[in-house]
Amino acid sequence: MPITLAVADWKGRVSPVFDVTERVRLFVVDVDNPSDERPVTARLGDRSPHARARRLVELGARVLVCGAISRQLQTAVIASGIRVIPWVSGNVEEVVRAYRDGALDEARFAMPGCGGARLRRRHGGQRRCLSEETEETS
Amino acid sequence: MDDSQEFQQREAAILDSINEGVFTVDLDWRITAFNRAAEQITGVPRHLAMGSQCCDVFRASVCETNCALRRTMASGQPMVNATAHIVNQDGARVPIRISTALLRDDQGVVVGGVETFQDLTQVERLQKELQARYTFEDIIGRSPAMRRLFETLPPIAASSSTVLIEGPSGTGKELVARAIHNLSPRKRKRFVAINCGALPDTLLESELFGHKAGAFTDARRDKPGRFVWADGGTLFLDEIGDVSPAMQVRLLRVLQERVVEPLGSVQPVPVDVRVVAATNKDLADLVRAGTFREDLYYRIRVIHLRLPSLAQRREDIPLLIQHIVSKFNQLQGTQIAGVSDDVLTRLMEHPYPGNVRELENIIEHAFVLCQGSIIELHHLPLELRPSVPPAQGELQPRSLRAMERLLIAETLERRGGNRKAAARELGIDVSTLYRKMKELHIQPPDTDGRGRRRQTRSMS
Numbered sequence: 081m082p083i084t085l086a087v088a089d090w091k092g093r094v095s096p097v098f099d100v101t102e103r104v105r106l107f108v109v110d111v112d113n114p115s116d117e118r119p120v121t122a123r124l125g126d127r128s129p130h131a132r133a134r135r136l137v138e139l140g141a142r143v144l145v146c147g148a149i150s151r152q153l154q155t156a157v158i159a160s161g162i163r164v165i166p167w168v169s170g171n172v173e174e175v176v177r178a179y180r181d182g183a184l185d186e187a188r189f190a191m192p193g194c195g196g197a198r199l200r201r202r203h204g205g206q207r208r209c210l211s212e213e214t215e216e217t218s
Numbered sequence: 219m220d221d222s223q224e225f226q227q228r229e230a231a232i233l234d235s236i237n238e239g240v241f242t243v244d245l246d247w248r249i250t251a252f253n254r255a256a257e258q259i260t261g262v263p264r265h266l267a268m269g270s271q272c273c274d275v276f277r278a279s280v281c282e283t284n285c286a287l288r289r290t291m292a293s294g295q296p297m298v299n300a301t302a303h304i305v306n307q308d309g310a311r312v313p314i315r316i317s318t319a320l321l322r323d324d325q326g327v328v329v330g331g332v333e334t335f336q337d338l339t340q341v342e343r344l345q346k347e348l349q350a351r352y353t354f355e356d357i358i359g360r361s362p363a364m365r366r367l368f369e370t371l372p373p374i375a376a377s378s379s380t381v382l383i384e385g386p387s388g389t390g391k392e393l394v395a396r397a398i399h400n401l402s403p404r405k406r407k408r409f410v411a412i413n414c415g416a417l418p419d420t421l422l423e424s425e426l427f428g429h430k431a432g433a434f435t436d437a438r439r440d441k442p443g444r445f446v447w448a449d450g451g452t453l454f455l456d457e458i459g460d461v462s463p464a465m466q467v468r469l470l471r472v473l474q475e476r477v478v479e480p481l482g483s484v485q486p487v488p489v490d491v492r493v494v495a496a497t498n499k500d501l502a503d504l505v506r507a508g509t510f511r512e513d514l515y516y517r518i519r520v521i522h523l524r525l526p527s528l529a530q531r532r533e534d535i536p537l538l539i540q541h542i543v544s545k546f547n548q549l550q551g552t553q554i555a556g557v558s559d560d561v562l563t564r565l566m567e568h569p570y571p572g573n574v575r576e577l578e579n580i581i582e583h584a585f586v587l588c589q590g591s592i593i594e595l596h597h598l599p600l601e602l603r604p605s606v607p608p609a610q611g612e613l614q615p616r617s618l619r620a621m622e623r624l625l626i627a628e629t630l631e632r633r634g635g636n637r638k639a640a641a642r643e644l645g646i647d648v649s650t651l652y653r654k655m656k657e658l659h660i661q662p663p664d665t666d667g668r669g670r671r672r673q674t675r676s677m678s
Contacts, residue, residue, distance in 0.1 A: 096273040096281050097305055148277040151309035169274045191277070192270040193262035193307060 082110035085179060086141035086162075087172050089121065094168050094175055096191075098146035099153050100127060106139060107176050119176075129156035136162055145175060145184070147191060167194040239314075239337070242321060243272045243287065244330045259314070259337045261307030272333075278304045278314070287331045290318040294328075301338075313338040355397035357390060358541045361531035367394070367523070374521050375401035380473065382458075382518050383496040385525030388575030391496035392454060394523065398494055399452040407451030410444050415457030419465055427468070429481035437482070445478045445489045452492045458518065459497035459504055463511070470514045493518065528570040528577065535566055538574060542581045543593075550585060557584075557593040563621070564595065564602060623658040626651070635662045 086104040088095035095101040105119045122139050124132055133156040136144060141162055149157075149166045157164050165184065168175060169191045178184045230251075233240050239256035241249050252267040252275075260267075262275050273281040280286060280302040290297055296319040303311045314335045321330040352360040354368040374381060375398045383391045392411060399409040414422060428443030444453055461469065472478055473493065477486035495518045504510035528535070543556055557565070561584075570576050584597040595603055604624060626644065633639040641651040655662070 090282050096277050097279060099305060099311075100279045100282060102282070147274070148305035149309060150305050150311050154309060169271070192266040192275050193260075 082108050082113075083142040084140045085109045085143045085145060085176065086136055086139060087175060088144070088146040089172050092172055094145065094147050094170055094172060096147045096169070098132075098144075098149040098166070101146070104136070104139070104141070104144075105172055106141065109176070109180055111180060111182075129153040133157045133160040133162070136160065143179075145179065167191045236334075237336075239335045240332065241267070241272065241276070242330055242332045245328075247272050249275060250330060256335070259306070259312065259335065260304065276304060276333075277306075278302045278316075280316075286316045286318045287333050290320060291328070291331055294320060296320070304335075313342050352537055353541075355393075355400055357393050357397060358538050359531060359534040360537055361526070361534045363526040363531050364534060367525070370523075371397055372401055374398060374523075376403070377521070378402075378404075378492050379520040380492070380518050381494045381521045381523060382501065383494065383523045383525060384501065385496075385498065385523075386527045386573055387498045388573030389525040389527060390574055391498075391525060392456065394525065395452070395454040395494040395496060399454075399492075402452070402492070404451050404492060408448050409452050409454065410448035411454040411456060412444050413456045414465075415460030419462050422461070422465060423468065424481055427472075427478045427480050430483045432482060434481065440480075443478060443480060445472060445491055446480075446487060448491045449489050450491075452494055455493060455495040457497060458495040459499035459501055459510060463509075466511045466514050470511065470517060473514075473517045528573040532566060535577070536562060538577055539565065539581065542578050546581065546585050552585065553591065554585065554588055554593060555591045558595070560595050561593050561598060564598065564604070567625075568602060619658065622654070623660060626654055626658065627660050630655075630660070630662055637662070 085107045087107065088098045088101040089103055089105045090096070090101065101124060103121055103123050105121050107119045108117050122135075124135050126132065126135070129150075129152045132153060136157060137160050143163045143165065144157055145165045145168050147167065147169055149164065154164055154166065165179075168184065168189050170189050175184065175189060178186065178189055183189075230253075233251060233253035234255075236253060237255055239259045240251070240253045241256050242251040244250050248269055249267050249272050252262075252264045254264075256262075256267070257264055260275060260277070267275045272287070273285075280300070286297045286300050286302075289295075296317065298317045300316045300318075301313065302316060303313045306312050315338055316333060316335045318331060318333045320328050321332055323329045352358060354371065357364070357368070359365070359367075371394070381395075381398060383394055385391050395411070396409055399405060412422075412425060417425060424441070424443070426443050426445055428441050428446055429437050431437055431439050455469075472489070475486075476490070477488050479486050501510055501515055501519070505512050505515050528538075539557055539562070543554055546552065547554055565577070565580070568580075572579070580599060580602065581593070583599050584593040587597040588594070626640070629640045629643050630637070633643065637651055638648055641648045644651065646654075654660070
C-alpha cells in the first residue's frame with residue numbers, strides 16, 4: 081500500500097535540524113510496487129510544533145524522515161499520527177531508496193553519534209539519539 | 219614522536235583546556251578539530267565528529283539559513299557573540315552563543331574556519347531566576363527601596379486595612395494598588411479604579427455612590443456606584459488629595475460606617491470594600507495647610523506606602539529598560555535586543571521628572587525610529603540626544619574622558635554658561651573647570667551666566 085514519506089530537505093540533503101527546516105520533499109512510496117512518481121516539494125512555514133505537525137498532516141505525510149528534532153516537536157508530530165524517523169543524515173534520494181529497501185537503519189544514514197538502528201531505539205514512544213557511550217552504560 | 223605530532227598534541231591539549239566548545243572545519247565544511255567542551259555540549263564524541271559535515275554534528279538553528287561560519291568565510295569578517303540554539307542528543311534545545319573566525323595557513327591562504335560556542339543554559343536559567351526575583355506582580359526593581367516594598371506587600375495585602383500610597387506621578391501607584399489586590403483574599407472580586415482629580419464633585423459623587431432613577435435630570439435608571447461595584451473587592455481612589463472638602467466628608471462617612479447612600483435614596487447600602495488611596499501630593503502638608511481633613515487622613519493612612527521616584531532608584535533603570543523593551547517587542551512583534559551603551563549611559567543620567575512613565579515613553583519613541591536591533595542615541599527624543607557633538611579625535615564614547623566631557627558640557631548648558639555655578643555643581647574649583655574645558659575642547663554655551671545675571675539685574 082503506498083504511503084507518503086516526508087523528508088526534511090536542505091539542498092538535497094536531510095536537513096540537520098527539523099525545528100527550523102523550511103521545506104520537505106514528499107515521496108509516494110510503495111514497497112511492493114516501486115513507481116517513478118516525482119517527489120513534490122512543500123514549504124513548512126510556521127515553526128511552532130503544533131503548526132508544523134498540522135502542516136505535515138495537511139500534506140498527507142504518514143512518515144517523517146528528518147535530522148535532529150526537539151522533543152516538543154517530535155511529540156507533536158507523533159501525536160498527529162505521523163511516524164517519525166529522526167537523526168538521519170545523508171542525500172535525500174539515497175535516504176528514500178534506503179527506506180524502500182529497508183536499509184535506513186544502516187549506520188551510514190545516522191547522524192554522527194547517533195549510531196544505527198541498534199542505537200536509535202524507542203524510548204517511551206520517541207526515538208532518541210543515543211551515542212555509543214550512552215548505550216554501553218545504559 | 220616528530221615535531222608535527224608533538225605540535226598537534228599540544229594544540230589538542232590547549233583546545234581541551236578551554237571551557238567553550240571549539241571546532242574547526244576545512245573548506246568542505248568537514249570537521250578537523252573538536253574539543254572536549256564541544257563533545258559535552260553537543261553530545262557527539264570527538265572520533266565521530268571528526269571528518270563529518272559540521273551541520274550534522276552541530277545541529278544549530280542557524281546552520282541552514284544563517285550559518286555564522288559561512289558568513290565569516292564569505293565576508294572574511296569574524297562574528298562575535300551571535301546567539302542560536304542547538305538540538306542535543308536528548309532532543310533538548312540548548313541555547314548557545316557563537317563566535318567565528320577564519321583559519322589561514324603560513325602563506326595567509328584561508329584553509330577553513332573556527333567556531334567557538336558557549337552553552338548558555340545556566341546563564342538563561344540564572345537570568346530567569348533573577349528576573350523573577352526582581353519582578354513582583356508587574357513591578358520591576360532590584361534597588362533596596364523596591365525590595366523592601368516587595369517584602370512588605372504580601373502582609374499588607376493579607377490585611378484588609380486601608381492603604382495610602384504616596385509617590386510622584388509615574389512611579390506606579392496603580393500597579394502597587396493592583397498588586398495589593400491581586401495578592402489579597404479579595405482577588406476573585408473586582409479591582410475598581412477611579413481618578414478623583416479628573417471629575418467634578420457632582421459627577422464624582424454619582425460615580426462613587428451611584429444614584430436612583432429620578433435623582434436628577436437625565437437619571438433615568440438606577441446606577442450602582444463604584445463602591446457597590448467593587449463590593450467584596452478593592453476600590454482604588456487615585457489623586458485623593460484633589461477631592462473637595464464636601465466630598466471628603468462623604469468619603470469619611472463611608473469609611474467609618476461602611477455604608478453608601480446613592481443619590482436620591484434614603485436606604486443606605488452596606489458595602490465590603492477595601493480602599494486603597496493614592497496621591498502625588500504630600501497629604502500631611504495638605505492637612506497642615508487645612509485643605510485636607512485630618513480625620514480622613516488618619517482614616518486612609520492606616521498603612522502608608524511611599525514610592526521612590528526613578529531618580530532615587532537609578533540602579534533599576536537597566537532592568538526597567540530591559541523589561542520595557544521586551545514588553546514593546548511583544549506588543550509590536552519587533553525583535554529589538556536592547557539599547558546601546560551610549561543610550562544606557564544617557565538614560566542613566568536623565569533626571570526623569572515623569573519617572574517610569576517617562577522612561578517608557580522614551581523607549582516607545584525609540585521603537586518608532588529604530589529599524590535595527592539596537593536602540594542608538596539618534597533614536598532617542600531630541601532633548602535626550604547629546605547637546606555637544608563629539609570632538610575631533612574623540613576617544614571611545616564610553617571612555618572616562620568622553621563621560622567627563624559630556625558631564626561638564628551639560629552642566630555648563632544647564633547653568634546657562636555660568637562657570638562658577640557649574641564648578642560648584644560639579645564639586646571642583648573654577649580654575650579646574652577652566653583647565654578641563656581647555657583640555658577637553660569644550661566650548662561654553664552662547665549665553666554667559668554672568669552676563670545674563672548682570673542683564674537681569676539691570677532690568678530689575
